[in-house]
Amino acid sequence: MAEIHVESVRKTFGKVKAVWDVDLTVHDREFVVLLGPSGCGKTTLLRCIAGLEQVDQGRVFIGQRDVTDLPPRRRQIAMVFQNYAVFPHLTVFENVAFGLRMQHRPKDEIKKRVQSAAELLHIENLLDRYPSQLSGGQRQRVAVARAIAVDSLVLLMDEPLSNLDALLRLEMRAELKRLLREIEATTLYVTHDQVEALSLGDRIAVMRDGQILQYDTPLNVYDKPADLFIGGFIGNPPMNFLDGEVRTEDGRLIVRTGGGEIYPPPEASAVLSRLKEPSVLVGIRAENIETLSAPAEDALQATVLVVEPLGSHNLITMQLGPEQIKVNTDADFQAQPGQTIWLRLNTDKIRWIDKASGRALDYDVSPQS
Amino acid sequence: MKRKTSYSRLVVRGLVYLVAVLIALWILIPIYLITIAAFSPKDVIYSWPKSLFPQTISLETLKFFVSAQYVLPSLRNSVVVALLTLVISLVIGAPAGYALARYIFRGKDIFRIMILSTRAFPIVILSIPLAVTFMKWGLYDNLISVAILHVAMALPTTILVTSSVFVGVSKELEEAATVFGCSRVQAFTRVALPLALPGLAASAIFTFVLSWNEVFAATILTLQNRTLPARLFIQLAASPLPFRFAGGFFILIPAITFMFFIRRYLFSLWGITLK
Numbered sequence: 001m002a003e004i005h006v007e008s009v010r011k012t013f014g015k016v017k018a019v020w021d022v023d024l025t026v027h028d029r030e031f032v033v034l035l036g037p038s039g040c041g042k043t044t045l046l047r048c049i050a051g052l053e054q055v056d057q058g059r060v061f062i063g064q065r066d067v068t069d070l071p072p073r074r075r076q077i078a079m080v081f082q083n084y085a086v087f088p089h090l091t092v093f094e095n096v097a098f099g100l101r102m103q104h105r106p107k108d109e110i111k112k113r114v115q116s117a118a119e120l121l122h123i124e125n126l127l128d129r130y131p132s133q134l135s136g137g138q139r140q141r142v143a144v145a146r147a148i149a150v151d152s153l154v155l156l157m158d159e160p161l162s163n164l165d166a167l168l169r170l171e172m173r174a175e176l177k178r179l180l181r182e183i184e185a186t187t188l189y190v191t192h193d194q195v196e197a198l199s200l201g202d203r204i205a206v207m208r209d210g211q212i213l214q215y216d217t218p219l220n221v222y223d224k225p226a227d228l229f230i231g232g233f234i235g236n237p238p239m240n241f242l243d244g245e246v247r248t249e250d251g252r253l254i255v256r257t258g259g260g261e262i263y264p265p266p267e268a269s270a271v272l273s274r275l276k277e278p279s280v281l282v283g284i285r286a287e288n289i290e291t292l293s294a295p296a297e298d299a300l301q302a303t304v305l306v307v308e309p310l311g312s313h314n315l316i317t318m319q320l321g322p323e324q325i326k327v328n329t330d331a332d333f334q335a336q337p338g339q340t341i342w343l344r345l346n347t348d349k350i351r352w353i354d355k356a357s358g359r360a361l362d363y364d365v366s367p368q369s
Numbered sequence: 370m371k372r373k374t375s376y377s378r379l380v381v382r383g384l385v386y387l388v389a390v391l392i393a394l395w396i397l398i399p400i401y402l403i404t405i406a407a408f409s410p411k412d413v414i415y416s417w418p419k420s421l422f423p424q425t426i427s428l429e430t431l432k433f434f435v436s437a438q439y440v441l442p443s444l445r446n447s448v449v450v451a452l453l454t455l456v457i458s459l460v461i462g463a464p465a466g467y468a469l470a471r472y473i474f475r476g477k478d479i480f481r482i483m484i485l486s487t488r489a490f491p492i493v494i495l496s497i498p499l500a501v502t503f504m505k506w507g508l509y510d511n512l513i514s515v516a517i518l519h520v521a522m523a524l525p526t527t528i529l530v531t532s533s534v535f536v537g538v539s540k541e542l543e544e545a546a547t548v549f550g551c552s553r554v555q556a557f558t559r560v561a562l563p564l565a566l567p568g569l570a571a572s573a574i575f576t577f578v579l580s581w582n583e584v585f586a587a588t589i590l591t592l593q594n595r596t597l598p599a600r601l602f603i604q605l606a607a608s609p610l611p612f613r614f615a616g617g618f619f620i621l622i623p624a625i626t627f628m629f630f631i632r633r634y635l636f637s638l639w640g641i642t643l644k
């Protein structure tokens with residue numbers, strides 16, 4: 001296994017900047033997820049690494065070796081394609097054996113490796129079938145088995161679970177995680193499903209418009225989104241963003257928002273005090289808001305609009321001053337529409353976001369390696 | 370309301386079947402009549418009224434036909450020309466079709482139109498200058514020259530049909546092959562080609578039948594080495610009735626068996642079943 005290193009890679013299609021100056025390093029044995037909305041360039045970046053797309057500019061390294069000008073077969077990669085791409089004219093066995101046959105491995109070795117890859121993916125009883133005789137989930141496994149059967153340096157996966165139904169996807173997700181831990185592969189995994197990204201990745205690279213906006217651990221991407229877009233894209237419900245006005249009263253920095261006042265913690269105050277404009281966006285996740293039934297000094301008054309019981313918790317939409325806000329509460333929390341409630345924001349968890357640029361104030365440059 | 374729709378659907382269905390049956394009969398009845406005549410003895414062929422069901426089956430007429438001195442050689446000529454045409458037009462046409470399907474290149478649309486426009490030249494007009502040219506090249510009265518002309522006639526459809534066949538073979542499959550160790554050429558021969566085979570076979574059938582049935586060019590470009598249709602075209606008008614039926618039968622049968630053979634063989638691959 002080896003590391004993947006991408007250096008200021010560009011790929012355009014006509015006027016479309018599919019990938020624009022992307023730098024990315026995936027460490028040896030690391031599992032990195034490329035996450036982003038449809039059309040942001042995830043597949044294109046993966047194809048550039050695989051050599052299926054010629055880069056306009058920049059270099060690609062796999063395991064310290066510059067592979068930019070090598071064809072796919074010389075890059076020692078394995079790939080799982082978005083639509084499986086299992087060969088319909090070959091049996092499952094021959095599909096899984098394809099890469100090994102191309103390497104002219106001895107017969108008994110091929111047999112052994114196919115067998116063990118098939119066992120890992122629980123398709124050992126399907127080896128004689130043709131892909132047309134398989135279900136979508138089984139075909140999926142064949143595609144993964146084909147990829148892990150060869151000795152590749154890195155494993156590239158393009159939305160391998162996207163065509164499965166919700167239940168199967170959940171099951172395969174857990175299986176993949178176990179599997180990849182077992183084979184210790186360096187993996188770059190593309191998805192536009194944030195839950196998949198959060199649950200699978202060692203790190204997540206969030207892409208938009210051909211660029212990587214943030215590259216960090218799932219927890220940090222979720223808790224400390226680098227900007228407005230990421231906060232809104234990741235998490236269900238998305239992060240709440242409230243208009244805030246920064247001012248100083250009696251030598252103390254406060255932020256007026258949601259018809260009330262909140263008191264930023266000291267580190268945040270330091271950053272906020274350096275703002276040129278006194279306005280800021282207050283980003284807060286639904287689970288970082290506490291509901292109180294009586295007024296308190298640091299609580300904001302809100303009115304319940306909608307209560308959505310979700311089993312494990314309730315999702316409540318409230319009117320807070322001129323804005324709406326979503327709040328998670330315990331499942332046994334009782335509320336009626338129209339009822340008045342007080343909200344206390346956990347100020348340690350607030351993301352302070354520059355209104356003009358949309359970037360988080362404490363977020364300088366995203367760490368790239 | 371529901372009754373009415375199911376009733377009208379039934380009517381539409383019935384009409385569709387009726388038309389299908391009529392078309393089938395229109396083709397099958399002459400084939401049938403030719404076939405029974407070919408297997409009837411001479412006196413039955415000349416007798417009138419005709420019976421729709423053969424009373425006596427005999428090989429007399431066919432034997433008479435085959436024993437005519439030119440028939441077997443020209444039958445052989447026909448097979449040679451048809452196979453040559455098939456092979457050459459696939460060898461040239463399939464790569465061209467592949468290029469049209471897979472690559473974007475300058476002048477692609479014009480290329481496509483030009484391929485089609487070659488069909489706009491009537492073979493009648495092409496044949497005479499071609500005959501002169503082939504004479505100069507020393508290819509006159511040679512089966513190769515007939516095959517070349519047949520290739521020219523078949524190539525446009527071969528290219529367009531194979532291109533749509535290759536469009537139907539997902540590009541991702543070839544890309545997967547290159548990722549797992551194939552060069553571009555290997556990806557083509559190991560993945561795209563086998564998957565395209567049924568479509569290529571259909572195109573081959575078409576080419577074979579086109580060459581097998583072509584009369585005009587074959588007549589103009591040859592003297593001694595005539596293909597069967599060209600020979601019969603000249604000869605039949607002057608032949609007795611049993612001979613004509615046997616000739617018709619001979620023209621018909623190889624084309625039909627060839628079609629059935631290839632169709633069955635290829636469709637049964639990869640579990641596509643004929644219903």
Ligand SMILES: Nc1ncnc2c1ncn2[C@@H]1O[C@H](COP(=O)(O)OP(=O)(O)OP(=O)(O)O)[C@@H](O)[C@H]1O
Nearest residue numbers: 013016017018037038039040041042043044045192
């Ligand atoms: N072969 C191509 N020709 C022209 N434009 C292309 C081509 N491939 C991709 N693009 C464009 O490049 C951009 C990025 O596409 P890409 O397939 O990488 O997106 P993606 O992030 O994988 O999206 P999805 O989640 O829908 O798969 C899109 O705007 C797309 O239209």
Ligand SMILES: [Mg+2]
Nearest residue numbers: 042043044082
């Ligand atoms: Mg994609």
